Amino acid sequence: MNAKMIGSTLTSFVGEVSEASKQDIQDCLLYAQLYADRGRTSGPWTWLSNYQYALFSLGFSLKAYIVEQPLLISDAHQVRDYKVQVAGMGSSERLANLLGVLFDSLHLERDALSYLNEPPIASHATHYQCAPCERTQQGELVVFVCALQLSCTPHDKNPALTFVRLNSKGGSFQFDAAVYAAMKNEVQDVIRDFTNTMIQNVEL
Template identity: 30%
Template sequence: MSSRNDTLLMGNNLVSFEASVSRSLRDDILDCLLYAEHSANKKHDRSLHWKLWIEQYQRVLYQNGGRLTGAINADQLIIQHIRELRYVPYAIAGSATSRELQAVLERSISKLLDSSHARTFFNSWFSSGRSESFQVIPCCANEGGGVSILVCGLQMTSRAFKPGPVAWEAGGDLTIRSNGGSFLLSEESYQPYRERIRAHLARQARQAILEL
């Protein structure tokens, strides 16, 4: 990878990899995250039962090679503008946020807010009483050869909506709920699940093509 970290927007997941994460492990992690999302979607409607959804998402990671190493603070805070999201990492620091993961989390959120994707993403739902959720997932290499993965789930609900000159500048009381944890995944721990998950994702892709 050419930069200090590589950040990908995958649906409602903002995934960041430190440059030291190998290509093969990066592919394994992306497959596992996508599989976790499919599995959580089958169990729960994230718009109605977000807490159950994000807990199922993490459970699937744990059941498919991810060793749980910590948890972020399940907290609730209120901000006035979307741009204040960059302060969220300091509010949710818990046993999951090592110094390395904290740094990648901060850079990930800053990169999201500075991107055109953020304007598109938030402008599509920003209205009073609307709720949306997404995951910020920084990943960094572990000294033992695996990868530390932080799942930072955030649910945002807008209240007391105040229109701005453009949607991006709108404000109000934005309630943010956090839930997540850190996991350690290695090629060895993921190996028993790799082919089954790849086969599942391939079937899902074929089905999506047929439905078109």
């Protein structure tokens, strides 16, 4: 399966998505990456909030959101069965299946094992993000932004005891090409110097 790493976001498409629509969504995701990178990060999910804010400004609307369900990990194999729970409309079985494929490419199990075997002295977290996209049977373009955080936190009273957790946030966004059209030239001006260095083809 072909995919792309757009900044720090792994994305791929399912369904009949035209090349023009793929390019528009790719441009939007890169713009959101640049916007979030330049913003202030005062908390573990601030970067994601900035990223989503940029998407809203480009004609994306939230149709469903991920319900936070932190998973306490005692065995690295647990990440294989991690599922995100979604509230609202806008997700599909195809996107869920593609999300699972993208998860497998993020090395979550390897990183969880590293935290369990060699926990850092201070609290530490690793962040991942994927954004599978599809054109639904109703003709809507949907991007499912899923941010993952794998964290390792030492116990307050017993530093030898650490807690490894996996959590997710994000949601399903519908893309409105007509709204984006008014900002397309501005977006392309912003991302022009970054497309060659921040977009890579990936084979899953």
